[in-house]
Amino acid sequence: MTYHFALAGNPNSGKTSTFNQLTGAKQTVGNWPGVTVERKAGRLRKDRHVLIQDLPGIYSLSPYTPEELISRDYLMEASLDAVINIIDGTNLERNLYLTLQLLEMNVPTVAAINMIDLLKKKGLQINFEKLAYGLGIPVVGISALKQRGLAKMIEAAKHAVNTQQLPPRYDDRLEAGLTEIMAILPETIPQQQKRWFALKLFEKDEAIQAMCKLTDSQQAVLQETISILEMIFKDSSDAILVNERYGFIEELLALAVIKETDQHLAFSDKIDRVLTHRVLALPIFAFIMWGIYYLSIQTIGTIGTDWVNDVLFGSWIPETAAHWLEQLRVAQWLQELILDGIVAGVGAVLGFLPQIFVLFFCLAILEDCGYMARVAFVMDRLFRKFGLSGKSFIPMLIATGCGVPGVMASRTIENEKDRRLTVMVTTFMPCSAKLPIIALISGAFFPHYSWVAPSAYFVGMGAVIFSGIVLKKTPLFAGDLAPFIMELPAYHLPQLTTILKSACDRAVAFVKKAGTIIFVACIFVWFTSSYNFALQRVSEDQSILAFFGRLLAPLFAPLGWGTWRGAVATITGLVAKENVIGTFGILYGQTGELSESGTEIWQVLRGDYTAVAAYSFLVFNLLCAPCFAAIGAIHREMGDSKWTWLAIGYQCGLAYCASLLVYQFGHVIFEGGHLTLGVFAAIVVTGLLVFALVKKPFRGSAPLIQVVGGEK
Missing domain, CATH: 1.10.287.1770 (Helix Hairpins)
Incomplete structure (x- = not known):
């Protein structure tokens, strides 16, 4: 007999850790039909006849969010044998609310009280027999992190199958x-x-x-x-x-x-007195993010990246591939495509994989130990001052991995204006696809300045805050903020297997992207940079790509990087942000400037850009419209083409203004530049941005949404 169990529980109750312990690597991951909320299913490691479905983390079964609706529909329609309700034992009152709703649905249920190892520290003692009597269902104490009580929990679920359970009775x-x-x-x-x-x-x-x-x-x-x-x-x-x-x-x-009668503070409470302090919280968060980027970009991650660039893709793979291609007598054009196009382009992107893995590993530690929940709480205090709800930070946090699920996560925001505003600004946060650009610029132009890489994170945060202030003053987004309520889970030691799995999953997704979208883009870039309109083999300066690049280059000249290569790299980045690096790898690889020993890209970029221009290039690519996949997600969430174009236009406009200010003022201050029309343009833009910040908010009647989005 095959048992079908579902895990249900509040966010941060330990449900995912329990699921990972039960199923190990035997998991299938996808999306629920019609939505992008992730679904996970797996078979029990010790019993292949037990199939476990991990439901989204929810606080109740009242369908206010996609997660709640999915969970309720699944419990109603699926042929489940039993539900295992994972409960945070340190916060029973809040967690048992969902338990009662499960019992009201008359679904066979087992209550698994998680984190029993922390109860004594919290000064709590739970009588499981009395709790089971009061609920009328089996109650089991477990510790997912220490793998205690899991076997007993599964046995209780098997015994609950086809067992009559009475729903709770009220007044x-x-x-x-x-x-x-x-x-x-x-x-x-x-x-x-x-x-x-x-x-x-x-x-x-x-x-x-x-x-x-x-x-x-x-x-x-x-x-x-x-x-x-x-x-x-x-x-x-x-x-x-x-x-x-x-x-x-x-x-x-x-x-x-x-x-217990004593009123001593729990360990988590003592830590929170510092980490969520009104004054210290933000400086601590800034220091932690600096440390993460320092480890990823400047130290540990750089060791791996240097080896991949200098050894793996710098000499071994190109030389080995060239040798075998010669042995097989492959046509010259195909050799050039493989070596100058695919190996150079994809290799330039994959060279940053070690840095990306270290970044994901560090972020997974913060998520698993419970610190990121505190960041959301701290950011709520900051965001509300600037017109954004604390709920907006959750999508932005997710967007640091990938912009697509970050945009989709905005669905949990009930207020439509707040949700659309969040969709517009979420992709300002640097995702994993932008990390190679950050690493390239910081490594090439600022190798001795550890602040450059983490500054990308705070540039994105600054753009979010600026947008919150300005857009909330417009008729489209004016209105009261939705309240933000969340639980702060108890701190615990992060689990190595969970951290490694999270980092590996994201790294594998990055590699898959390099092997598909970037692979195709590199072939396109190589072909258009190697041939003219008559399909004749020419130097890249006379190629199709150079022709279109020169048409676009003047647009970016005021930003300091008006070369055709920079313009082309930015445009190809709309397909996938990693393409910026892949395009540089191909274009600079064909110039002859790269030595046969595999000199890194950043050692030849300095010939085309100054340090200020390079940082301007970084700022623009951080803030401008995201990749096509994220734009598609924005369109689905906005539900209207006009809203989508408004979002893209705003993102590109703000990116251009920010990049203009960085270069024009930076060129004068740090590089001894002269006062030009560009500087005066930057002064005018500064005045307009300041006016947008200080002007009075809109106080009129309902906004004319239909003018922009076609909705009433």
Whole structure:
């Protein structure tokens, strides 16, 4: 017999760690049909007959977010044998709210109290037998990180299959009303689900109302029942249910939980007094990010990158490939394509893989230990001052890995204006595809300045804050901010296997991108840089690519990097940001400037750009429109072409202005440049940006969204 279990739990409850411990590497990862919320499934390592589905982390089954809707639909429709509810034992009250909702659905459930090793430190004692009695389901204590109680949890889930479990009972007056509602439900609803449907109708769940298709007379009975109960309880129907659930939980905790009388601070609380301090929090975060980029770009990551560039792609792979191509008597044009196009282009990108892996490894440590949740909390205080919700930081944090899931994560923001604003600014954060550009510029022009690489992160953060201030003052985005509520998980030692798996998954995704999109782009760049319009083999200065590059180059001249190579690299970066490096690898490789020993790209870039111009190039490519995949994600989330073009136009415009200011002022201050029209243009732009910051916010009526996006 094959068992089908689902893991459900709050974010930061240890659900993912539990899933990883149970399934190991035997996992399949994809997206739920129609949405980009990640789904994971795997078989139990010690029993191939147990299939486990990892549901998205949720706080409740009220469908306010895609994750909640997915979880609820899956629990309703899937042929599950049981649900394993992973509960953070250090925060029972909040976690048990989801447990009650699972029991209301009448799904066989096992409660797994995680982090039992931390209970003593929190001054808590849980009587699992009393808790099981109060809930009416099996309750097991586990520690996912220390692999304690997992086997017992699986056995309890097997025994729960086909076991009759009674849903929680609430106030007698509410129960009487639910009985009235159950009596009007259609016969098509299974008997064991009627109580749950009655609860959802009582709290005015629109999706369930549409599903039930009640007649006018049934609707009248429903509305009358709700009105009477709201009058009795003197509260709205959904608030009545929330109060009843928390009242049930309060009685349950009084029965099963013993709190020690001493009021000593927990270990996590002591750390948070420093890391979330109103004054110290942001400097600490800045120092941590500097340390991560210093390790990734300046020290440990650079050792691996130097070896890959100098040895692997600098001599061994090109020389070996050239030898075999000669032995096989491959045509000269094909040899040039492989060596000058594919090896040079893809190799230039893959050369930064060690630095990317170190960065992902460090970020995974911060995520796994619980620090990133604190960053979101700290950023909420900062963001709200500048017109952004703390919820906006979560998509931005995800976007540091890839802009596509970062944009998609904005779906969790209920307020439409805040969501669209978040979509517009999320890709300002430097994703993994931009890291090679950061590493190239910092390594080529600022090898002795450790602040350059992490400054890219804060340039993105500055663009986000500036946009929040300015855009919130416009009719399109004016309005009150949505509240931001989140739990701070207890700190714990990061698990090496989880960290390595996270870093490896992201590194593999980077390599796959280099082997597909960048591979094709490198072939295109090589061909257009090697042939003219008559398809004759020419030098790159006379090529198709050079022709179009020279048309675009004057546009970027005020930014300090108006060469045709720089213009072409920036445009190819719209396909994938890694293409910026791949394009440089091909174009500078064909100039003859790269020696046969495999001299790195950055040693020849200095001939075309000054340090200030190079930093201007970095700023522009950090802030301008993202890759095509991220633009597609923006279009899906905006739901309208005009909104999409507005977002792209704003991103490119802000990138151009920022790059202009960096070069024009930097050239005068640091390189002794003269006052030119470009400098005066930068002064005018500065004045306009300052005016946008200080002008009064829009206070009119509802914004005319339909003018831009076609929506009312």
